[in-house]
Amino acid sequence: MIFIRVTGRVCIRRYSSGVQAATGSKTPPKLHIKWYYATDIPTTKPSWFDYKQEKQPEKFIPFSDFDSKRLEKRFQQLEGQGALSGAAHGTAADRVSSATKDTIVDPIVEVNEDKLFQVDLQKYILSPVYWEGSSYEVRRGTWFNSDGLPLSRKISDLVEKGYHEKRPYTFNRADVGDTLSKFGKDAVQKFNRKDRPREITEPPVVSTNDYDDLMKLQDDEDNNGQSSKMVLYSDAKYAAIFPDTMNNQFELGVIRNFCTSPVSLLSVEKIQRGYTSDLDETIFEKLPSNPIPGLSEIFQTEVGSYLTGGGSKEEAKTKSPMVKSTNYSDENDHNESKQNSQMKSVLESDYDRETSDSKANRQVDHLILCIHGIGQVLGGKYESVDFTHSINVLRNKMKEVYTSDDSYKKMTSNQYPDNNTLQVLPVSWRHKIDFHPTKNFQSYDANGNFRLPSLSQINVDGVKSLRNIMGDVVLDILLYYEPRYVEKVFHAVVSELNRVYSLYKERNPHFKGKVHILGHSLGSAIAFDIVANQREKVDQVNEETSQDLKFDVDSLFCIGSPVGVFKLLNQRNIRSRASLGPDFDPRDPTNLASSPKCVNLYNLFHPCDPIGYRMEPLVSPRFANFKPEPVPFATKSIHSQIKGLASFGEGIQQKISSASSWFKKDETKAKHQDPWDENALGDILTSLVSEPKTQDEPANEVDMRDRDLSTLTELNRSGRIDYCLPMGVFDISLVSAVSAHVSYFEDTNTAGFLLREVLASGDDCEDSRKVVVYKKK
Known part of the structure; x- marks a missing residue:
């Protein structure tokens, strides 16, 4: 020097x-390049969040080597064309002035697991392909800090x-x-x-x-x-x-x-x-392994807290850290960092980060489109009420089940032992309906003021928190049966089904497989009505007004479904198209039957789910004598299944016991109790939290008659529609009921059932089967 x-x-x-x-x-x-994407601070969010980015992201994780190389290759092509110079962020025609249309390089690169996301190399953002979601900054890693x-x-x-x-x-x-x-x-x-x-x-x-x-x-x-x-x-x-x-x-x-x-x-x-x-x-050391608690965990905490007096809002937050806000009137003041934290966990843990050529271009024979049910408005309050995350959980559960049991592998013909040939995508619709519990209708008086109050403004003070939850959850059902909204709901779901299907076909032109629909809760009722509304022949689908799907539905899975009670109230049976003849008009309001246009109809429920109802008795009342078909355990590891179910209620067993003692009346005084000393509410709640178990009756298994089997195989190749998940070892019926309805997507046996039935959807109809019937009383 x-x-x-x-x-x-x-x-x-x-x-x-x-x-x-x-x-x-x-x-x-x-220069060795590696591409990264942010996970903590979104660049944009869907319009219904009213979001504005106020800080720069600080957490980034790398794309897989496979995706990183593809991004760099496309980057070099765009840079060679001059398409990345300046602030060109417009259309392809705007971006490239020196190249002809035939030589334009697409700045969009599909990445991540199953190409479920895409990177815009001009805007440097990552966004989901098939659903509306947040976008995140992408960085071309050339210089790195010490972290x-x-x-x-x-x-x-x-x-x-x-x-x-x-x-x-x-x-x-x-x-x-x-x-x-x-x-x-x-x-x-x-x-x-x-x-x-x-x-x-x-x-x-x-x-x-x-x-x-x-x-x-x-x-x-x-x-x-x-x-x-x-x-x-x-x-x-x-x-x-x-x-x-x-x-x-x-x-x-x-x-x-x-x-x-x-x-x-x-x-x-x-x-x-x-x-x-x-x-x-x-x-990678800082990435979570299990990012978000399941919905069942949330309601476990909430129900236990409610039964024991609930505690203060601060106590509730301490007991349930995934709760964003217990005050529904403060919705506009939700903690933004918690929402971002949720999506950070989803991005970092829900998807396979080790994408490869074989994984990104795997053979897919079955596309399952999943429609959510009630309560998605709760996503603004609870970290886990995220339907996309629920579908990610289900997708991963199916992978786990497939790889853990060889019997599933024998049902596929693909050459890759880790590929179950299924793709599962969410279909969200609630945000497209212009009604929110805490927001006013966009209707004004002559002075420009709101003409109507919000739902929260007409609420009364008694059990207000419970009323708010009911408004966010049960209100969705009321919307579906309110004439002003039913068409909006119907159109929103149909258009979204068609959009996701068309986009998937566009991005995967070699897909020639079957399309299935899965609906949960109210989503199952919407899905059932859509499929039952399909005409036999559709010449052309009108995007704006049509109720027609762009695809044929192979299997319709209704999970935790109220369809049975809805059709009973409508006084309609469930019939196969084959039994109704060629002149049947599915959209005739005078019909006495609903007939879903699909190959297989499934109704899956948990025995503790209060929203789930049977369908087979709607086909014929005599089928009420048949016990629902039990769903077998998904894998051979039954002991681990039982262990998981057994641990479910441990966290709040003491709380429920305490609540039960509060509700119980003094049994020594019961026989001589005056009417004004009766505790009816206490009796009801006590029965809910401490319902005694009954021993199962001995099975009475018989061969199904040919006539009955023929009737049911017209609706499902297996000869059964109603399928019941194993009850396990739940001890507390109230907690079981709440959890059962919200935890289908987390349940291994649900994943196994769906996987098994989808892979077998092309099998011949059963020509004989046994059925367990109830004992006559």
């Missing part, structure tokens, strides 16, 4: 002195530009002298002191032009080119970014000497050029 005084300024020059010291490379080393995270695009570009100008890859660190000798060995301690002595902080101020390894980070788009940061290049790989106030010889000397060491320097960000595998270690 030589100090040369030239016209009053000190320059530091690094050079080779013949054979005494070898010089660095004459050409810059190859392994990529620097922002603007900073990375500026640092890289300076890198090529300063050429630190020509530096030879053996030439760096000890510029700290006059400060002693405690230079780092002095540097990190906030109250450093004046003789240290006041050496002559230098300019970036004085040093070959120093550059001011200028950004023409920010602060009129005046940046508050500088970068010091140490060698071909390392550099440091720090405030431009550290522009004296002491501070620059400390940074220069300790830039590549593990020593921490206050306000100095050490950075690295190019991706190395060790950068990911810190990132």
